[in-house]
Structure formats: C-alpha cells, structure tokens
Amino acid sequence: MVNYPNGKPSKPTDLVTRKQINSKIEYGKRGMKFEDEIDRTNQYYLQHDIAIIHKKPTPIQIVKVDYPKRAKAVIKEAYFRRASTTDYNGIFKGKYIDFEAKATQNKTSFPLINIHAHQVNHMHKVFQHGGIVFVLICFSSLEEVYLLPFEHFFVYWQRYLNNEKKSIQLKEIKKDGILIPYTFLPRIDYLKAVQLFYDVSD
Amino acid sequence: MVNYPNGKPSKPTDLVTRKQINSKIEYGKRGMKFEDEIDRTNQYYLQHDIAIIHKKPTPIQIVKVDYPKRAKAVIKEAYFRRASTTDYNGIFKGKYIDFEAKATQNKTSFPLINIHAHQVNHMHKVFQHGGIVFVLICFSSLEEVYLLPFEHFFVYWQRYLNNEKKSIQLKEIKKDGILIPYTFLPRIDYLKAVQLFYDVSD
Numbered sequence: 241m242v243n244y245p246n247g248k249p250s251k252p253t254d255l256v257t258r259k260q261i262n263s264k265i266e267y268g269k270r271g272m273k274f275e276d277e278i279d280r281t282n283q284y285y286l287q288h289d290i291a292i293i294h295k296k297p298t299p300i301q302i303v304k305v306d307y308p309k310r311a312k313a314v315i316k317e318a319y320f321r322r323a324s325t326t327d328y329n330g331i332f333k334g335k336y337i338d339f340e341a342k343a344t345q346n347k348t349s350f351p352l353i354n355i356h357a358h359q360v361n362h363m364h365k366v367f368q369h370g371g372i373v374f375v376l377i378c379f380s381s382l383e384e385v386y387l388l389p390f391e392h393f394f395v396y397w398q399r400y401l402n403n404e405k406k407s408i409q410l411k412e413i414k415k416d417g418i419l420i421p422y423t424f425l426p427r428i429d430y431l432k433a434v435q436l437f438y439d440v441s442d
Numbered sequence: 443m444v445n446y447p448n449g450k451p452s453k454p455t456d457l458v459t460r461k462q463i464n465s466k467i468e469y470g471k472r473g474m475k476f477e478d479e480i481d482r483t484n485q486y487y488l489q490h491d492i493a494i495i496h497k498k499p500t501p502i503q504i505v506k507v508d509y510p511k512r513a514k515a516v517i518k519e520a521y522f523r524r525a526s527t528t529d530y531n532g533i534f535k536g537k538y539i540d541f542e543a544k545a546t547q548n549k550t551s552f553p554l555i556n557i558h559a560h561q562v563n564h565m566h567k568v569f570q571h572g573g574i575v576f577v578l579i580c581f582s583s584l585e586e587v588y589l590l591p592f593e594h595f596f597v598y599w600q601r602y603l604n605n606e607k608k609s610i611q612l613k614e615i616k617k618d619g620i621l622i623p624y625t626f627l628p629r630i631d632y633l634k635a636v637q638l639f640y641d642v643s644d
C-alpha cells in the first residue's frame with residue numbers, strides 16, 4: 241500500500257543498515273534512555289496489574305549456531321532484520337493496544353524518516369481493526385514526550401508520501417498530540433494520555 | 443505466582459538449554475511444519491483482512507556485533523533467551539488475542555513440560571484482563587490440531603502444579619477443546635474455533 245516517498249524504491253532486502261542498527265540497539269544515550277523508560281513504565285503497568293504491554297524482541301536471522309558440550313548454545317552468525325510490526329503491543333482494559341516509540345534530538349520537528357513504511361502499514365491495519373494505535377515521540381533535547389494518535393499521525397504521513405513535508409512540526413504535535421509529563425512512577429505514564437484520547441472504560 | 447512443579451526450583455538463568463532451542467527453532471520436521479502452518483494461516487488472515495496476528499521474534503541476547511565496511515552488520519556472539527510471553531498475539535474483530543502453539547509426537551496426551559511457567563503466568567494475566575487466550579495443540583502423529591481455551595487449560599495446569607498429572611489427556615482436550623480441521627486455505631483456521639467459543643461479533 242505505502243511506498244517510500246520521493247519515488248525511491250524500497251530496498252530489495254529487509255536487512256537493516258548500520259545506522260538503523262545503531263538506532264535499533266540504541267547506542268545513543270538518549271535513545272537508550274527513552275526505550276529504557278518505556279520498558280520500566282511497562283514493568284510498572286504489569287506489576288500494578290494496569291496493562292500487559294511488552295516490547296517485541298528485535299528480529300534476528302540466525303545463520304550459524306554452535307553447541308559446545310556442557311555449555312549453552314552460542315549463535316555465531318546472525319543478522320538484524322527489519323521489523324514488520326511496531327515494537328510494542330498488548331492489552332489495556334480489554335483493548336488491543338499497539339504503538340511505536342521514537343526519539344529525536346531535533347528541537348522543532350520530528351523527521352518521518354525515523355518510521356518505516358512497514359510499520360505505518362501495520363498501524364493502519366490495526367487502526368482499521370479497532371485497536372488503539374499511536375506513536376510515542378520523544379524530543380530528547382527538550383525532554384518532552386508526546387502521544388500522537390495514529391489518526392493524526394497518518395495525516396502527516398500522507399503529507400510525507402506526497403513529498404510535501406518530511407517531518408511533523410513540534411507545534412503540530414502539540415496541537416494533535418498529548419504531552420506526557422515525566423513522573424516518578426511510572427516514568428512515562430502514556431496510558432493516562434490514552435485514557436484522555438480514547439474511550440477506554442473499566 | 444506459579445512455581446515449577448515437584449518442588450524443583452526454577453533455573454537461575456533464563457538462557458535456554460540445547461533441547462529447548464532445538465524445539466524452539468524447530469529442527470524437528472513436525473514442529474517446523476506446525477509453526478509454518480500457523481505462519482501461513484496468519485499471512486492468510488492478514489491478506490484477507492480478517493485479523494492481524496504475528497509471531498513474536500525469538501528473544502536473543504546480543505553480545506558481539508561486527509560492522510564490516512560496506513557490508514551489513516554481523517552478530518558474532520549471541521544467546522537464546524527464554525520468552526516471557528507467548529509466541530503469538532494480535533487483534534481479531536477488535537479484540538486482543540494471545541496464544542501459544544505447541545506440537546507433540548505423543549498420541550494420547552499432551553505433556554505439560556512443553557509449556558513454561560512464564561508463559562502460563564502471562565496467559566493468566568491476559569485472561570484476567572479480558573483477552574482471548576488459548577493454546578493450540580498439535581498432535582503431529584495424529585495430524586490433529588486442537589484449540590484449548592485458557593480457562594480449561596489452566597485447570598490442567600493447576601493439576602500439574604499439584605503433582606497430580608504431568609499431561610493433559612487427549613480425551614480431555616477433545617472434551618474441553620475444539621478440533622480445528624485442516625483446510626486448504628487457511629491451513630489451520632483457528633479463528634473459526636475462536637468464534638465458536640468466544641463472543642466475537644463484528
């Protein structure tokens with residue numbers, strides 16, 4: 241359904257580039273911090289029986305495995321693969337929830353190159369099937385995190401596909417999204433924002 | 443919540459054994475076939491816009507990555523980790539769906555050692571949160587696949603924890619579960635069984 245913008249063909253392989261891996265396994269301090277904070281938030285939700293939301297493991301293509309005697313198996317050759325879904329999903333108040341989380345160092349806009357077409361396709365389908373879908377966007381330099389509901393995100397994505405704008409302006413995110421204030425526990429209480437925007441009743 | 447039966451302590455590490463990996467990455471023909479059939483069924487559901495259900499990637503702990511110049515990154519050392527959730531989840535008719543799929547060569551019963559306590563804990567939580575949860579059990583020698591709803595599975599799991607019986611008898615599965623006949627497309631139409639058992643309306 242969705243092609244890469246600017247007429248660029250999508251890559252023939254789903255193996256990811258070094259730059260993508262770096263952002264994937266989060267060598268960047270900021271990225272690490274954001275993903276870590278979401279993980280802790282999800283642990284909090286789990287421990288307090290609020291929601292069951294997990295991060296999906298990074299997809300890996302395994303080529304070679306060694307089985308040393310009396311030791312655990314060692315993967316000796318493997319490659320990163322591109323995910324075909326978002327990173328997080330689960331259940332909240334009986335509803336299916338699905339989201340992607342991305343951090344940017346940019347201070348005024350969120351570059352859409354951070355999100356893959358596969359993931360948007362996936363989110364779009366989930367949205368059509370009645371799931372709660374959104375993108376969590378962290379402006380690391382500003383220390384601000386926003387929840388942008390998919391229905392709003394998708395308008396900007398289509399603008400991107402039409403080669404009109406490569407990013408979503410922070411002021412647009414402020415208008416259409418919900419600021420999630422940092423709290424002590426949980427760190428990023430995104431389900432509070434979900435409850436503000438979506439009809440989720442007990 | 444749930445401990446291993448027979449008073450055996452759970453292993454101090456979540457790294458899995460060779461035997462578990464073999465069953466995990468499905469060297470066994472039967473296992474491969476079953477997992478493959480579920481994957482194809484899920485693809486069918488996706489293509490026909492029936493449901494969005496994906497298998498989660500196998501969790502891997504990455505230790506060493508090489509970045510050869512002008513080539514894709516290579517994982518040189520990594521280990522299998524035990525999953526903390528089930529293998530499959532997604533959305534069907536707006537509902538959260540979550541299940542584990544297991545094959546056995548056994549002809550008269552399903553040995554519960556095939557399922558990890560972590561996974562049962564996860565399924566139990568999802569069940570309490572109103573998700574549709576079940577186990578798909580494939581008796582490969584008989585070429586029969588059953589859907590066993592979690593609420594029934596859990597009774598047998600508790601019997602297992604009480605050291606009463608290490609497996610679920612096929613006749614018990616026939617009584618409490620639903621036989622999923624093999625069809626051409628999709629191969630294992632488990633959502634038809636879901637609709638027979640659960641209240642899922644359009």
